[in-house]
Amino acid sequence: MVLRIERDHSRFKKIVRGHIKKELRKYITKGELIGRQGKDLVSIPIPQIEIPQFRHGRRGSGGVGQGEGEPGYAVNVGEAGNAPGDHLLEVDVTLEELANILGDALALPRIQPRGKRNIQEARDRYTSIRKVGPESLRRFKRTYREALKRQIIAGTYSFLDPRVIPIREDRRYLSWRRVEKPESAAVLIYMMDVSGSMGDEQKEIVRIESFWIDTWLSQQYRRIEKRYIVHDAVAREVDRETFYHTRESGGTKISSAYDLASRLIDEDYPPSEWNVYPFHFTDGDNWGGGDTELCIELLKGKLLPRVNVFCYGQVKSMYGSGQFIRDLREHFEEADNIVLSEIRAKEGITDSIRDFLGTGR
Amino acid sequence: MNLPAQLERIREAIEAAARSYGLDFFETHFEVLDYDQINEIAAFGGFPSRYPHWRFGMEYESLKKGYAYGLQKIYEMVINNDPCYAYLLECNEIVDQKLVMAHVYAHCDFFKNNFWFSKTNRKMIDEMANHSAHVRRYAEKWGEARVESFIDACLSIENLIDYHSPFIKRRDAEPRPGAPPASEDVEVRRIRSKNYMDRYVNPEAALEEERRRLEERMRDRKRFPVEPERDALLFLIENAPIEEWERDVLGMIREEAYYFAPQAQTKIMNEGWATYWHSKIMTEKILGASELIDYADHHAGTVAVQPGQLNPYKLGLELFRDIEERWNRGMFGRDYDECEDLRERTNWDLKLGLGRDKIFEVRRIYNDVNFIDTFLTPEFCEKHGLFTYRWNEKKGRYDVEDRSGAKVKEKILAMLTNFGQPVIVVEDANYRNRGELLLRHRYEGIELRLDHARDTLRNIASLWRRPVFLHTAVEGKGKLFSYDGKEHQEIDVEESVA
Numbered sequence: 001m002v003l004r005i006e007r008d009h010s011r012f013k014k015i016v017r018g019h020i021k022k023e024l025r026k027y028i029t030k031g032e033l034i035g036r037q038g039k040d041l042v043s044i045p046i047p048q049i050e051i052p053q054f055r056h057g058r059r060g061s062g063g064v065g066q067g068e069g070e071p072g073y074a075v076n077v078g079e080a081g082n083a084p085g086d087h088l089l090e091v092d093v094t095l096e097e098l099a100n101i102l103g104d105a106l107a108l109p110r111i112q113p114r115g116k117r118n119i120q121e122a123r124d125r126y127t128s129i130r131k132v133g134p135e136s137l138r139r140f141k142r143t144y145r146e147a148l149k150r151q152i153i154a155g156t157y158s159f160l161d162p163r164v165i166p167i168r169e170d171r172r173y174l175s176w177r178r179v180e181k182p183e184s185a186a187v188l189i190y191m192m193d194v195s196g197s198m199g200d201e202q203k204e205i206v207r208i209e210s211f212w213i214d215t216w217l218s219q220q221y222r223r224i225e226k227r228y229i230v231h232d233a234v235a236r237e238v239d240r241e242t243f244y245h246t247r248e249s250g251g252t253k254i255s256s257a258y259d260l261a262s263r264l265i266d267e268d269y270p271p272s273e274w275n276v277y278p279f280h281f282t283d284g285d286n287w288g289g290g291d292t293e294l295c296i297e298l299l300k301g302k303l304l305p306r307v308n309v310f311c312y313g314q315v316k317s318m319y320g321s322g323q324f325i326r327d328l329r330e331h332f333e334e335a336d337n338i339v340l341s342e343i344r345a346k347e348g349i350t351d352s353i354r355d356f357l358g359t360g361r
Numbered sequence: 362m363n364l365p366a367q368l369e370r371i372r373e374a375i376e377a378a379a380r381s382y383g384l385d386f387f388e389t390h391f392e393v394l395d396y397d398q399i400n401e402i403a404a405f406g407g408f409p410s411r412y413p414h415w416r417f418g419m420e421y422e423s424l425k426k427g428y429a430y431g432l433q434k435i436y437e438m439v440i441n442n443d444p445c446y447a448y449l450l451e452c453n454e455i456v457d458q459k460l461v462m463a464h465v466y467a468h469c470d471f472f473k474n475n476f477w478f479s480k481t482n483r484k485m486i487d488e489m490a491n492h493s494a495h496v497r498r499y500a501e502k503w504g505e506a507r508v509e510s511f512i513d514a515c516l517s518i519e520n521l522i523d524y525h526s527p528f529i530k531r532r533d534a535e536p537r538p539g540a541p542p543a544s545e546d547v548e549v550r551r552i553r554s555k556n557y558m559d560r561y562v563n564p565e566a567a568l569e570e571e572r573r574r575l576e577e578r579m580r581d582r583k584r585f586p587v588e589p590e591r592d593a594l595l596f597l598i599e600n601a602p603i604e605e606w607e608r609d610v611l612g613m614i615r616e617e618a619y620y621f622a623p624q625a626q627t628k629i630m631n632e633g634w635a636t637y638w639h640s641k642i643m644t645e646k647i648l649g650a651s652e653l654i655d656y657a658d659h660h661a662g663t664v665a666v667q668p669g670q671l672n673p674y675k676l677g678l679e680l681f682r683d684i685e686e687r688w689n690r691g692m693f694g695r696d697y698d699e700c701e702d703l704r705e706r707t708n709w710d711l712k713l714g715l716g717r718d719k720i721f722e723v724r725r726i727y728n729d730v731n732f733i734d735t736f737l738t739p740e741f742c743e744k745h746g747l748f749t750y751r752w753n754e755k756k757g758r759y760d761v762e763d764r765s766g767a768k769v770k771e772k773i774l775a776m777l778t779n780f781g782q783p784v785i786v787v788e789d790a791n792y793r794n795r796g797e798l799l800l801r802h803r804y805e806g807i808e809l810r811l812d813h814a815r816d817t818l819r820n821i822a823s824l825w826r827r828p829v830f831l832h833t834a835v836e837g838k839g840k841l842f843s844y845d846g847k848e849h850q851e852i853d854v855e856e857s858v859a
Contacts, residue, residue, distance in 0.1 A: 003397060003398070003401045004401065004410065005400075005401040005404055005405070005417060005418060005421045007413060007418075008404075008413060008414060008415055008416075008417040008418030008421065009417075009418035009421050009422060010418070011413075011415040011418055012415040012416075012418030012419045012421075012422060013418070013422070015415055020506075021415075021506075021509075021510075024513070047419075047422075048419060048423065049415075049416075049419060050813075051416070051513065051516045051517050052517050052812075052813040052814075052816035052817045052820070053516075053517055053518070053519075053520050053813060053817055054518075054520070054521070054782070054783050054785050054802070054809055054813070054814055054817050055520075055782060055783065055809070055810055055813060056781065056782070056783055056807045056808070056809065056810065057807070057808045057809060057810045057811070062749060062750050062751035062752060062759065062762065062772065063671070063749070063750060063772065063776060064671050064747060064748070064749050064750070064769055064772050064773050064776065065668075065670055065671060065747070065748055065749075065750055065761075066666045066670065066671055066672075066675075066676075066745060066746055066747050066748070067666065067668045067746055067748075068668070068746065069748065069761045070761060071748075071760070071761050071762060071763060071764070072760055072761060073760065073761045074756075074758050074759065074760060074761075075668075075750040075758075075759040075760060075761055
């Protein structure tokens with residue numbers, strides 16, 4: 001049945017995606033339902049458009065609650081209580097579902113792995129039927145049906161005495177078929193600037209963004225590997241935990257990270273077999289002294305020819321000059337497998353993810 | 362649509378049970394819907410058909426996702442209409458259907474008998490369908506995008522109505538603007554007196570005072586509107602230079618806003634009443650032994666309190682129970698109020714048995730504001746652990762502020778009055794003698810959200826087609842915001858704008 005709401009619904013979705021009525025886009029709020037994935041809390045975005053009205057500013061008035069606590073204790077205030085108690089629950093969402101939600105919300109294209117990197121992988125799938133096989137795989141229904149068919153043809157079947165007795169030839173067994181599946185593998189190389197100017201807020205942005213990128217790409221590839229590189233003036237490879245939690249305070253030499261990434265690709269991920277996705281997050285404040293030139297050389301000569309897409313995310317920070325993205329823009333105007341994205345604040349994360357993954361490469 | 366036989370038998374039993382307690386409702390039709398259908402109807406605000414607008418699609422999206430991820434489920438839905446319409450979710454268990462039916466009958470009773478609903482259109486389903494047909498026709502004639510954008514602008518001011526106006530005659534039929542005022546003469550009436558007494562009976566100072574008052578009144582009469590107008594929607598419908606179809610659409614939005622207003626005005630009472638009765642009907646008459654656990658679970662979900670939040674179902678339910686108990690035991694009136702012996706008060710029992718009558722009376726004449734004002738006692742606040750909270754700037758979070766009954770009541774009332782929305786009036790439609798529109802925010806210590814206020818102003822300007830001004834306060838100082846069709850301005854002003 002076609003619902004009457006469909007028209008309104010598709011119109012709303014078009015507004016959210018910015019296809020029509022662009023003047024409403026600024027009213028879109030990230031109304032959230034809270035979801036949970038393992039220990040990490042994730043929220044399932046439900047966009048809402050707030051029609052402007054004369055209303056009171058937030059926090060103005062406070063409110064009334066019910067429960068424990070002396071004056072001065074913190075109160076956890078959600079939406080002002082106007083719904084029955086059980087309307088907000090936490091839910092377990094599988095990563096696959098999350099990825100679908102994300103893909104749906106951001107209208108991300110499916111990624112097409114490049115042909116030469118597809119590896120044919122053969123797997124057995126039990127989907128066909130044979131006349132011989134082990135008794136444990138005998139299909140009762142099929143067998144019975146064969147017997148019935150045979151008896152009807154032979155004229156030995158009687159409605160008054162509907163007994164069906166299978167004989168040896170009637171037996172049918174489940175069997176396998178060999179399916180060849182393209183198997184593709186991807187590696188994500190995360191690089192993060194941990195120099196003094198990257199604060200906790202910037203790291204938080206990187207963490208959230210890379211979580212979603214991980215989620216999306218994991219669903220697109222059967223095998224996915226992740227490598228983490230942190231750098232200030234020197235680069236080193238670290239584990240995931242360290243990646244998100246270190247804070248150093250040196251200067252910044254971006255070329256060190258690009259050099260390391262390039263060596264990783266050389267050693268472990270031949271581009272003929274791997275889809276390579278380097279992500280680099282920084283506040284865009286590189287040291288002078290020719291390092292930027294070195295970076296550009298590395299990108300041009302070693303990285304870009306071997307990666308699917310190179311994603312550069314520049315997080316806004318109080319200290320960084322943000323010069324680096326301008327340098328990159330200048331040099332890579334033509335290149336089609338480098339994406340430059342500026343992330344001004346947490347709210348910019350979804351837009352930035354769309355920048356990175358919206359290309360479908 | 363007829364209910365399946367099993368549900369129909371249950372419905373008859375519940376209806377009989379509800380009537381036996383004295384509930385009095387319109388005929389109620391139940392429909393069984395699957396979750397897509399129920400989400401659709403819920404997105405339309407409970408109606409099977411509404412005018413086309415993306416906002417309903419937005420509601421639908423959120424309901425659909427909420428349901429799909431198991432985060433929320435439509436609990437019950439009923440429309441104030443004669444006959445009442447209510448919806449049951451197909452996949453619910455029988456015990457849920459029972460609970461919902463009992464709940465719905467109490468809502469219907471409330472719709473039919475509560476005074477604040479007495480002026481609502483009881484054929485609203487038909488009316489909504491008419492609105493839908495009108496808007497569709499306009500969309501065909503003037504273009505979908507144009508009609509939709511106009512509705513956007515209307516929705517931006519749909520809260521600027523006068524919630525009490527259905528019950529009060531605020532003004533006589535207004536002479537149309539431009540009609541000559543009744544009389545221009547300023548004549549001070551003298552009290553008849555003998556010549557030699559005149560000085561004392563009509564002292565010059567008093568006459569002078571009177572003359573000034575009269576003159577002021579004459580000046581007021583030239584002002585338009587004469588009294589500041591709360592119902593800005595009505596004012597714009599009557600006076601804005603908009604096209605006929607636009608006037609019609611604006612009128613629909615206003616009509617729908619007034620239709621929904623009593624539901625917001627009685628949220629706590631209405632839900633409390635329905636919860637009170639589903640609990641009573643289920644536990645005393647309907648519930649089967651095998652359904653007890655599920656019922657208890659779902660009822661507990663309905664009245665659950667999130668830490669630090671107020672659940673209207675719970676608050677209303679407990680207040681009705683509290684009232685019933687107090688009137689059963691005679692815990693009201695002078696003797697009780699003046700009794701200071703705590704033990705005597707606690708054990709007070711005159712065995713009056715007036716509780717049931719009292720709650721029926723309460724559901725007839727009160728709305729949330731006077732309900733809370735009259736029946737929220739300090740004992741109640743203490744028993745249920747109510748407190749007020751406020752934003753703590755230093756710590757960047759909300760803090761518990763106070764637990765005294767008076768403060769809690771004050772805060773709840775402040776939240777309920779005008780639904781916690783700012784009061785905005787049309788002050789002058791000929792501002793600066795240039796046909797510009799001046800609105801005034803009656804500032805009561807809470808500021809407006811400025812980005813929204815500016816955009817709303819722009820929307821109003823698109824209806825008024827002349828510059829529009831809003832007088833409000835920011836950080837305690839008077840501010841005058843304006844939009845002239847091209848750009849926004851803000852000027853500091855003294856508290857009063859002449």
